[in-house]
Amino acid sequence: xxxxxxxxxxxxxxxxxxxxxxxxxxxxxxxxxxxxxxxxxxxxxxxxxxxxxxxxxxxxxxxxxxxxxxxxxxxxxxxxxxxxxxxxxxxxxxxxxxxxxxxxxxxxxxxxxxxxxxxxxxxxxxxxxxxxxxxxxxxxxxxxxxxxxxxxxxxxxxxxxxxxxxxxxxxxxxxxxxxxxxxxxxxxxxxxxxxxxxxxxxxxxxxxxxxxxxxxxxxxxxxxxxxxxxxxxxxxxxxxxxxxxxxxxxxxxxxxxxxxxxxxxxxxxxxxxxxxxxxxxxxxxxxxxxxxxxxxxxxxxxxxxxxxxxxxxxxxxxxxxxxxxxxxxxxxxxxxxxxxxxxxxxxxxxxxxxxxxxxxxxx
Amino acid sequence: xxxxxxxxxxxxxxxxxxxxxxxxxxxxxxxxxxxxxxxxxxxxxxxxxxxxxxxxxxxxxxxxxxxxxxxxxxxxxxxxxxxxxxxxxxxxxxxxxxxxxxxxxxxxxxxxxxxxxxxxxxxxxxxxxxxxxxxxxxxxxxxxxxxxxxxxxxxxxxxxxxxxxxxxxxxxxxxxxxxxxxxxxxxxxxxxxxxxxxxxxxxxxxxxxxxxxxxxxxxxxxxxxxxxxxxxxxxxxxxxxxxxxxxxxxxxxxxxxxxxxxxxxxxxxxxxxxxxxxxxxxxxxxxxxxxxxxxxxxxxxxxxxxxxxxxxxxxxxxxxxxxxxxxxxxxxxxxxxxxxxxxxxxxxxxxxxxxxxxxxxxxxxxxxxxxxxxxxxxxxxxxxxxxxxxxxxxxxxxxxxxxxxxxxxxxxxxxxxxxxxxxxxxxxxxxxxxxxxxxxxxxxxxxxxxxxxxxxxxxxxxxxxxxxxxxxxxxxxxxxxx
Ligand SMILES: Nc1ncnc2c1ncn2[C@@H]1O[C@H](COP(=O)(O)OP(=O)(O)OP(=O)(O)O)[C@@H](O)[C@H]1O
Ligand SMILES: [Mg+2]
Numbered sequence: 001x002x003x004x005x006x007x008x009x010x011x012x013x014x015x016x017x018x019x020x021x022x023x024x025x026x027x028x029x030x031x032x033x034x035x036x037x038x039x040x041x042x043x044x045x046x047x048x049x050x051x052x053x054x055x056x057x058x059x060x061x062x063x064x065x066x067x068x069x070x071x072x073x074x075x076x077x078x079x080x081x082x083x084x085x086x087x088x089x090x091x092x093x094x095x096x097x098x099x100x101x102x103x104x105x106x107x108x109x110x111x112x113x114x115x116x117x118x119x120x121x122x123x124x125x126x127x128x129x130x131x132x133x134x135x136x137x138x139x140x141x142x143x144x145x146x147x148x149x150x151x152x153x154x155x156x157x158x159x160x161x162x163x164x165x166x167x168x169x170x171x172x173x174x175x176x177x178x179x180x181x182x183x184x185x186x187x188x189x190x191x192x193x194x195x196x197x198x199x200x201x202x203x204x205x206x207x208x209x210x211x212x213x214x215x216x217x218x219x220x221x222x223x224x225x226x227x228x229x230x231x232x233x234x235x236x237x238x239x240x241x242x243x244x245x246x247x248x249x250x251x252x253x254x255x256x257x258x259x260x261x262x263x264x265x266x267x268x269x270x271x272x273x274x275x276x277x278x279x280x281x282x283x284x285x286x287x288x289x290x291x292x293x294x295x296x297x298x299x300x301x302x303x304x305x306x307x308x309x310x311x312x313x314x315x316x317x318x319x320x321x322x323x324x325x326x327x328x329x330x331x332x333x334x335x336x337x338x339x340x341x342x343x344x345x346x347x348x349x350x351x352x353x354x355x356x357x358x359x360x361x362x363x
Numbered sequence: 364x365x366x367x368x369x370x371x372x373x374x375x376x377x378x379x380x381x382x383x384x385x386x387x388x389x390x391x392x393x394x395x396x397x398x399x400x401x402x403x404x405x406x407x408x409x410x411x412x413x414x415x416x417x418x419x420x421x422x423x424x425x426x427x428x429x430x431x432x433x434x435x436x437x438x439x440x441x442x443x444x445x446x447x448x449x450x451x452x453x454x455x456x457x458x459x460x461x462x463x464x465x466x467x468x469x470x471x472x473x474x475x476x477x478x479x480x481x482x483x484x485x486x487x488x489x490x491x492x493x494x495x496x497x498x499x500x501x502x503x504x505x506x507x508x509x510x511x512x513x514x515x516x517x518x519x520x521x522x523x524x525x526x527x528x529x530x531x532x533x534x535x536x537x538x539x540x541x542x543x544x545x546x547x548x549x550x551x552x553x554x555x556x557x558x559x560x561x562x563x564x565x566x567x568x569x570x571x572x573x574x575x576x577x578x579x580x581x582x583x584x585x586x587x588x589x590x591x592x593x594x595x596x597x598x599x600x601x602x603x604x605x606x607x608x609x610x611x612x613x614x615x616x617x618x619x620x621x622x623x624x625x626x627x628x629x630x631x632x633x634x635x636x637x638x639x640x641x642x643x644x645x646x647x648x649x650x651x652x653x654x655x656x657x658x659x660x661x662x663x664x665x666x667x668x669x670x671x672x673x674x675x676x677x678x679x680x681x682x683x684x685x686x687x688x689x690x691x692x693x694x695x696x697x698x699x700x701x702x703x704x705x706x707x708x709x710x711x712x713x714x715x716x717x718x719x720x721x722x723x724x725x726x727x728x729x730x731x732x733x734x735x736x737x738x739x740x741x742x743x744x745x746x747x748x749x750x751x752x753x754x755x756x757x758x759x760x761x762x763x764x765x766x767x768x769x770x771x772x773x774x775x776x777x778x779x780x781x782x783x784x785x786x787x788x789x790x791x792x793x794x795x796x797x798x799x800x801x802x803x804x805x806x807x808x809x810x811x812x813x814x815x816x817x818x819x820x821x822x823x824x825x826x827x828x829x830x831x832x833x834x835x836x837x838x839x840x841x842x843x844x845x
Contacts, residue, residue: 265428265449
């Protein structure tokens with residue numbers, strides 16, 4: 001049907017116009033945030049985009065408008081991603097390719113809107129990969145990446161070992177209890193993350209609650225050094241990220257049909273065999289999702305190692321923070337961030353792939 | 364041909380394979396199985412029939428070991444089942460919900476139990492292949508359960524439970540999702556397996572035809588109890604309660620009060636042929652006689668030649684006796700049996716029945732004496748049931764009558780029971796038709812007739828006034844427990 005094609009074409013045009021307006025808006029906002037006055041180009045650009053959008057909108061039929069609304073609802077997440085991920089990433093990438101400068105902001109070159117297109121060309125010409133090369137000269141960086149990877153991997157494994165039995169117990173609990181148990185898992189989110197980490201300091205410190213209790217119970221005579229060791233980092237990560245592990249595994253186990261276990265037993269399995277041959281494979285999707293949800297943010301974690309890990313804990317998030325705020329080396333810090341992102345893209349893509357597979361299998 | 368009938372339940376020597384001893388199962392305060400006692404024998408094909416929620420699955424789950432009886436005991440081969448964990452029973456169950464492993468292929472699902480039994484690889488492969496062939500799933504071996512149709516899934520579940528060749532197989536509605544043809548084929552496959560391997564089957568089904576086809580015995584359940592266990596034909600022909608009669612097949616129920624029948628004069632003698640009982644039989648008989656009259660008949664010499672010379676060589680050529688349709692009800696359950704009846708032939712001109720009904724029947728119907736008379740409606744003649752147990756005289760009873768035992772005709776037939784009504788609806792089922800006839804008092808009666816001949820009955824149509832008739836032994840008199 002030709003009308004269908006026309007309306008679909010128009011919908012795409014409307015969507016594109018809206019996204020253009022959103023991008024322009026984001027750029028203008030970014031410019032404002034940096035303290036630069038939005039030039040006439042920004043205003044006219046935005047207005048032109050808006051005008052184009054309105055023109056298309058008024059020309060569209062009413063049913064096209066409603067179907068456009070539907071398309072917008074689907075398109076919104078993409079606009080969101082664009083505005084809050086791709087645009088900031090582009091800015092960070094640009095900074096990572098710049099040079100350190102004693103200025104505000106502390107890098108060169110700056111984009112000069114007054115020069116128009118020539119400014120863009122000048123800007124691109126001055127960018128280089130110096131900072132990335134610099135990362136390879138100092139072994140602090142790759143050691144930090146490696147150490148982050150190690151800590152994230154071990155912490156993820158610990159979270160899985162603790163989270164799986166909890167999720168299993170929740171899924172096997174009487175139905176009327178499950179909502180309450182779920183609530184208890186989510187409850188910590190009601191308190192600020194920072195406050196929870198600070199209170200962990202209070203618990204784990206040498207004069208903290210834990211050591212106090214141990215000494216009073218006569219189990220130890222001297223306080224054990226937990227705070228400012230990697231142990232504290234692991235405890236912090238496991239504690240903080242446990243819900244991200246429990247929830248997907250619980251979701252997978254909860255929808256599993258219990259008669260499958262009966263069937264397995266009927267066919268000669270012991271309880272343990274039935275777990276390994278049926279329950280575990282069927283919760284694999286949840287395990288993978290949980291591991292990625294813990295591993296990916298832990299890789300870049302900065303608050304927990306800096307508050308609980310002390311000087312001895314090397315993690316890339318901490319290095320990044322120090323570069324950024326202590327050394328004011330924005331370009332180097334940005335390069336560290338870009339490399340971190342590139343490293344994380346691998347597990348993120350793997351995660352996406354497994355999610356897709358799970359969705360297909362669930363059909 | 365001395366084929367012994369398979370009926371271990373009649374043999375007091377036989378040891379039952381499964382014994383339910385006063386088993387009760389409660390879920391909270393809901394009683395799913397109610398003081399059930401039942402023996403099931405090895406090599407039986409035991410069918411459980413009953414309305415939804417009557418406890419069939421619960422019964423099976425107790426046998427498989429997923430539920431424990433709240434009270435009572437279940438013995439398998441003399442051993443208390445509660446001592447044997449589910450994974451060590453030589454029992455396999457096919458689940459009503461199939462319970463296929465979604466992460467395994469069809470092949471792996473079927474092989475699952477064999478692998479647990481640590482069978483050698485080649486044996487597993489051969490067995491799975493055989494099961495795939497049996498259930499016609501060869502093409503789907505490498506698919507996952509979500510990639511096949513509902514009926515195919517059901518077949519995978521069946522194959523998986525059959526694969527281990529257990530002593531006892533529990534099939535919870537194994538064929539419900541299959542088309543009629545495949546279902547019938549699979550039924551025969553199951554019977555074949557049963558015959559070859561001697562496996563004991565317990566099968567739940569909502570398809571009564573299926574139960575009748577495959578089962579050695581059928582148990583009808585109601586609210587956690589077994590109300591009757593019997594061979595399929597007895598369940599159908601001799602239900603022990605109104606519930607069973609009503610649940611199995613189609614039935615007409617006449618509620619009324621039973622009276623002992625006044626003893627009639629000696630049964631009409633001289634019955635050279637079995638008395639035609641239904642108008643169809645009469646038609647058939649007449650046609651045959653007409654045909655015989657048209658054909659040349661052998662003389663005495665011809666007869667002798669035939670008997671002495673021809674018959675030994677080529678077998679009997681001529682029928683001495685004219686053929687007749689067999690009697691649908693060979694032996695009335697009570698009162699005088701056929702053998703005890705006054706010998707026929709001897710008194711060819713015995714006084715014609717004074718029992719001649721006041722209605723204008725030219726020939727009195729042959730009503731065996733004894734039994735009951737059911738007064739069921741003021742405006743209707745009492746129904747005669749010569750097979751009714753006299754112990755029920757004076758009680759509220761129900762005459763249960765299968766539609767195929769009622770004849771329908773446009774002219775008034777001579778029969779023990781004759782009712783008049785109007786055809787309200789006709790359900791044409793191909794091989795048979797069911798007529799819904801409304802009697803004068805508004806009672807609806809179903810009558811069935813086979814669509815075999817092109818005779819008067821074919822002319823019956825909507826709104827016609829028709830006569831329904833049935834013999835004195837066609838129905839079953841049951842105590843009215845409702
Ligand atoms: N786990 C349970 N908890 C409570 N009640 C139950 C449970 N299992 C079964 N019941 C009840 O016991 C009764 C018998 O259930 P069962 O599954 O044996 O029925 P069924 O005869 O197999 O029915 P259908 O033909 O529908 O499969 C039903 O009323 C059901 O609601
Ligand atoms: Mg059931």
